[in-house]
Amino acid sequence: MNYRRRATFLLLFLISLIPDSLRAQVSPERLLHSDDEPENWLTYSGSYASQRYSSLHQVDAANVKNLELKWVFQAQSLQKFETTPLVVDGIMYLTQPPNDVVALDARTGRAFWVYHYAPSPAARPCCGIVNRGVAILGDSLFMATVDAHLVAIDAKNGHALWNVQLAEAAAGYAMTLAPLVVKDRVIVGVAGGEFGVRGFIAAYEAGTGRQAWRFDTIPKPDDPGHDSWRGGDWEHGSAAVWLTGSYDPDLNLTYWGTGNPGPDWNPDQRPGDNLYSDSVLALDADTGKLKWYFQFTPHDPYDYDSVQIPVLVNANWSGSPRRLMLWGNRNGFFYVLDRVTGKFLAGRPFVKVNWTSGLNADGRPIPSPQPPGAPTYPGIQGGTNWYSPSYSPRTGLFYVSTWEEYATIFTGVNADYKEGLRYTGGANTSPIPGAENPAGARQGPVNTYTEALGRGAVVALDPETGKKKWKFDMHDVNTSGILTTASDLLFVGGREGYFQALDARTGALLWKENLGGEIVAGPMTYQVGGQQYIAIASGNSLFTFAPRE
């Protein structure tokens, strides 16, 4: 036996001594190399690059029509069901509103345990008592709660390990996002952009919950960028963070989007660019220090939160390999940035836009505010919003859910800040001129949301040109995340309750199922027992499909 063979034998022997329970733990290395285990879904967006792409390919264009329902999990809640489950070695972990965590057998949907967290009655998230999922490290799960706590939970038995309060729920702070684990820390951001909070992103030690670093998304006096605020406006300037960021391990940078400045719709109350609202922040993952930022919508009057998922792609740009960041923004533009430096490379509208006449060479929009009473495109919910986009390295296309021909008439009104009360400063209406406002829209199974207000679509964009390769139109607006797979399938839901599989190269509809409930979550996929499954939350249930055996 030569030295190398003996060393290999010794290594295998030592590995055999590691208890199974330890081997099954989700190490930082597993998170780094999640692409090597496509049978699992280890982070909210599927990987640190947040492409929501899976290299699984068992379900393909030929057999997708044979997808059948395998099991359903019914949430014990009537709140919107926005969770993306994790799957680790056959165990699924998901959240049900407000802040329960459930461990299920991913093959049958039967539960192992339920962790129940009762948020403070003082919690007041702006737009629904929702949660989008957990993060995992080792044998611990991490959940951010609507009353602004971060809780660690034993993944084996559902018992809480620690619970730290990050901010005051009564002041409007909340958390709805799935945390991001980087190395041995858990990174989260706080929501509350409609309550005049001061946003922040912070990292906590996974073992103890001790805060490791914190980055305030609004610079305080004497910090760079503070001069983008007037007087004390910054104290209630919002710039909340309510979607999960991404991570580039080679650069050790973690990227997070920030929300609107406060008050949302009355920019006259807060002159200046209002940094770092509506921006992407590149933070050193070890220290939380700001490396660079790019502000998409300076001095935003439209609530164009830039919290969307930062999609990281290594691809050729103008003939040279480059580390890119792709961003389908709520303001209606698709951006390409250099994620090493934050340099603006390109930006093109993917929906109708009239709030700006275009972007300058640095990507800064040239404002074109509409006259009073005239519609602004896109409207208040944006060209897209928080629904996860997807990028397929096979097709080289970026996929995003959109709201088309959708506008709002914005009217700013003065807002007084009072802790815990809404601080939005607007009296807005959403119909385009001449359209009737469909009061009571979507109350029950009859859909009264019509083309008069806009419609939804899935759009496939070529990152290099920003041009649409194809568009899949929907009657109602689209609130679903997107999943792509190595078999060139694209899965997407929508408000109408349909769950659809499209050809990722052409946009052709290959399969659909009516799940009967609004889909406001992102699809994911995993494999267990040799079978690929696709899961999506709809209405108040999680539906899981696999090909008929």
Added chain:
Amino acid sequence: MELLNLSSRGLLQRAVVCTVLALCGPAPHAQDRAPQYFPADIEYGAQIFTSQCTSCHGVTGDLVPGVNFRAGQFKRAVSDNDLRLTITNGVAGTAMQPFAFGSSELTGVVAYLRNMNSFDARGLTVGDAARGQAVFEGAGNCSSCHRVNGKGPRVAPDLGDIGAIRTADLLQRTLLDPTGSMLPVNRPVRAVTRDGKVIIGRRLNEDTYTVQLIDEQEHLVSLTKTDLSEYTVLKTSSMPSYKDKLSAQELADLEAYLLSLKGVK
């Protein structure tokens, strides 16, 4: 509908019993249902009362005008549930503050209030939680199976919040008679797959077609019953009775420790 009728009948019978008792002896406290108070709960309640309530109500429970616990005299509370609400919410405009007691503490305090007139604290063996932790980790050997605050194996139920979800009486009964007190869902199971693999663990969930358990290697395992050649639910707990293993003081200490485990807040 049938269940409703049976339930209603049961309530009626209990109401009749209460009425008879009222006629035969001292006036009982009006109750939503026939109360049962266990010695361990009364003892636990006595300890809480002594540390939390006596500064206002006095050791004998009659310092507040119009209130005399021993005599069953309350200003507002009629039922046990009223007492729990009064303790939890306090009484606005009075010195009676809200108390953030858990379920086991409320059960104990109410049990003590209802039995102050007959309970003899002189024979009470007062437990000490710190000493109880030493018993848990030492003489009791509890930590070889149970997990607390992220430490210990997961083969047996995690006890990190047991003091918040079990009453003193239930804990005492479990320590003395583990099999008789074992929750059915926690029963040990033994399964043999059709290819001969033996799986032993603690049941977490079960239905007609599947069973979910945590096995001896702490894996979460879900089994389909048609894949099994053998499946047995054991009704005997592997936990020993501490009736003759620990002294009365050690048991009291251990119970005090378990009651102190309230979980992560």
